[in-house]
Amino acid sequence: MTPPSYTDSGWQRAAADAPFLVAARGDEPSRRPAWIMRQAGRYLPEYRELRSTMSFLELCNTPDAACEVTLQPLRRYDLDAAILFTDLLVPVVPMGFGLEYNPGPVLQRTVETEADVDALKIPDPETDLAPMLATARKVRAALPADKAVLGFVGAPFTMACYLIEGSGSKYWSKTRRMMHGEPERFERLLARIGDCLAPLARALVNNGCDGIQVFDSWASVLDQESYERFAAPASERLLEATKESGAVAINYVNGAYQHVGAMQRSCADVLAVDWRHDLGGFRDRVGTERALQGNLDPTALFCRSDDLAQRVRRICSGAGRSGHIFNLGHGVLPQTDPDSLHVALEAARTET
């Protein structure tokens, strides 16, 4: 696929019968749609080549390069959606936090006090995150109408984890300590993060995204009560903003198993879960009307081909023919053999 030349005003949305959009409505598409979390990334040699010429943040903030990286997996695989190449934490820079990748994210300061919460700046996406919006327009213009373009934002709980701890953590104990010890402050922080990201979700839609995935990467550390009190309502606001803008809202929760009840009450069009949840069991719980997305274990791409194909078919058959978007349950790993994705996609498409 050679992308057509790009003109900044020359994009149009995906068609209503694009397989991704049909499945997102819960209907039966012409074929089972598929995309892969972190499909643009280090497992692809063509990505590594481009990445070797600039830093990760430069790549995110250079629309031509970010667009090229976004399109790379769609040239190699027969996917139904492109997801913008960027990072959950890119918006923290205009929120007032210096950011480096080393290789994981490191914030130059963290949120502790009330004053820190109040000091969070609310970015204006059109100016402060202009490169991300330009990338969205470029990608949308480059793709035919049967492909969807997806943007994403971090769920407020997951963003709070990074803002409080400053870098990655296994259990996010400092975050949970604030949540339990200063629950009002924590709620205000989540609300403030929502103030920062809801305009971005809307702007991404207005600049070409057909859907927005809200990534709650760290809800896995929460008990049900805390998820329902703190994390779910904060995510809901971003999902609502997406829907009000006319795009598909995808609620991705990593560690979803204990939060399925709360997810069912979400307004999201699509419920997306990590690899640990049996998707057939999830389908039994949510019924046939809600779209589901997922959920192959990324490390299952290291299985022998016949085992891999069997696992994919089991997921697809459990999810059903209508309202299922095939994906991994978490991002593809850098060590993945790119050919294994052909095996997985072929199996997803041939399962009826």
Next chain:
Amino acid sequence: MTPPSYTDSGWQRAAADAPFLVAARGDEPSRRPAWIMRQAGRYLPEYRELRSTMSFLELCNTPDAACEVTLQPLRRYDLDAAILFTDLLVPVVPMGFGLEYNPGPVLQRTVETEADVDALKIPDPETDLAPMLATARKVRAALPADKAVLGFVGAPFTMACYLIEGSGSKYWSKTRRMMHGEPERFERLLARIGDCLAPLARALVNNGCDGIQVFDSWASVLDQESYERFAAPASERLLEATKESGAVAINYVNGAYQHVGAMQRSCADVLAVDWRHDLGGFRDRVGTERALQGNLDPTALFCRSDDLAQRVRRICSGAGRSGHIFNLGHGVLPQTDPDSLHVALEAARTET
């Protein structure tokens, strides 16, 4: 409490009516028993003082010091069990792996090939882990018969994570890659780890432990099918060895929510779960005959006292008066205010 002087032959087991043992049988004890995962550790100033005089591994391997540290929390709190001060990874040294703490564990080599699996040495606990056994005898001799002494071993899956990756990880992707890509090798590794640890579980019982907790700290990264195929049978072997030796077998699974079905089929006397599972819901599933242990969120110790007490009471009331051992759902954090444990224990004891 001043421990009586110790003579190496002078220990006897906990009495059959010790609250811990009564609850472990599923019966109603004279009071709700409680112990706290990582109750001996950095949150206690008396621990930090002793620890400042020697390295962590030295402390584990010096019976007088390890016994003292094991007893510290029982002097400060009215607990029903002591758990030996040691680490899951101490046995990897006689298994042939150099080990440092920096501050997390770092192994000097890792397991990759078939030959690496075959090369795992099976320790003789009486010689290779003699300090741990001496600590067990000392602790047992120092405590009255209404207190239980617990030892622990790592679940083979969790041990495999460390042996394959060499240090901590969020998702243990390398481990899961071997599991999916080389399932027979992975099963042989788990079996070999079981060969290494079953004799240790038996030796700990023979040297004074009234119960053994099998710690599956990382089952949280597994889908149900993988847990049932790989992790559960390997843990089962250690639980069986414990029971055959006449001690209480505790099956602790972190990330238990998706594995509750498999846990119910375990031979363990006590099922112990992390903080993310609602213990009342767990009780509804397993019925009243099985003992449960847990499961306060360690970060809930940072709650205001009334909130903390309320959370503890809800856990205890959900678990019921019989067959419940109060504990955290994961280890106590170093930053914890020692006084918060008094609040939690008081609430656990007054909930009827």
